[in-house]
Amino acid sequence: MAPSERITIGLIGIGAMGRGHLALLAGYPSVQLVAVCDVDRVRCDEAKQRANCAGYNDYREVLARPDIDAVVIATPDHWHSLQSIHAAQAGKDVYCEKPVSLTIHEGRQMADTMRRYGRVFQTGTQYRSMRTIHKICEFIRAGKLGRIKSVFTIWAKSGDSYVPGDPVLPAEPVPEGLDWDLWVGPAAWHPYNHRYHRNPVPGVVPWSFCEAFGAAAITGYHSHAADVIQYALGIETGGPVEIIHPSSGQFPTLTCRYANGTRLHLVENWNMVHKLYNVVPVTARLDGLFGGLFVGERGWITTMYGGGPIQGGPDAIFDELEMERREVDGSNNHHTNWLDCIRTRSLPSSHAEIGHRSASLGHLTAIAYKLGRSLKWDPVAETFHGDDEANRLRSRAYREPWRI
Secondary structure, eight states: GGGOOOEEEEOOSSSHHHHHHHHHHHHHOTTEEEEESSSSSHHHHHHHHHHHHEESSHHHHTOOOOOEEEEOOOOOOOGGGHHHHHHTTTTTTEEEEEOOOHHHHHHHHHHHHHHHTTTTEEEOGGGGHHHHHHHHHHHHHHHTTSSSSEEEHHHHHHHHTTSSOOOOOOOOOOOBBBBBBHHTTTTTOOOOOOOOOOOOOOSTTTTBBTTTOOOOOOIIHHHHHHHHHHHHHHHSSSSSSSSEOOSSSSSSSEEOOTTTOEEEEEEETTTHIIIOOOSSSTOOOOOOOOOOOOOESSSSEEEOOOSSSSEEEEHHHHHHHOSSSSOSSSSHHHHHHHHHHHHTTOOOOOHHHHHHHHHHHHHHHHOOOOOOSSSSEEEEEEETTHHHHHHTTOOOOOTTTTOO
């Protein structure tokens, strides 16, 4: 492809996910990576050399370049919404890692900004673009499993809690070349500690245990599954109407109820499905992450990854699915879908509203867990019914001078 026809991209954030994007973008002949950015000079310099392009410390310098068409945002969670908003205001299309927000309010502001500026936004839920998973979701969405009564997905603890905390960590010397003030950005100030950030890259989301920067299980588990589950249910731009806390005695684990009666149960491990709910045969093999178990009027089926073949029953379901294979591999067309939509100005498969609603599902469950009670939710107005305390938790203040 002629250089003049390539989509020029800037990559913001060179952690574990950012490095993956760097390698992936290098394989697209229709893309020219012209800038990389990270507040850590070591990471930035390494990426700059690999990509043979310009390197920046401050993402705003990337957005100021008129020759950049789009950006990929792979920074910590607390930056996702704000950087996406700034990118849209600068006229850039956006691919942003999940979850796209840390509060319901900032996610709503992000989605509205993308719509206002007409930008092409893709949420980084590559899982939904895996061929096998997509086919199963379309099967469920078309009603071929019958009315879906229950869905189960993993919501594992981070330490001793399902939601992130705010541990007091001792201040340590800031590594040379790291702009820690810019790393913290709009989040509440925390002094540097290596558990948040260090070289070499220690893992995908080492900072997610801290509520200022991440969302714990929402980041690690729920953000993968929420998109796929709500897509399969046909509620990907809506949400539940009630979050039911176990203290109510209705269900043994935190549960979301949708307007059509479908219930989404969050479980810490798949054994809970057998021990607490007894909705599938005891011989059913439930294993893997990032998906769900769907129980409908005609049978049940899984959409998990990494736990072996897709499971379900009765066998007639798989005859109707006409699946070439029941194994789920990691190949997907998620980036390709985004790039194609940049050219056609179409909505990508996980556009901004979907990204916001997927993240919101996690935020709703976290708010109910923090408050220790059930909540009624209006997915249209995005407010809790008659609960001022819960409504206050839909947003949080940014550290000055950052603001939406």
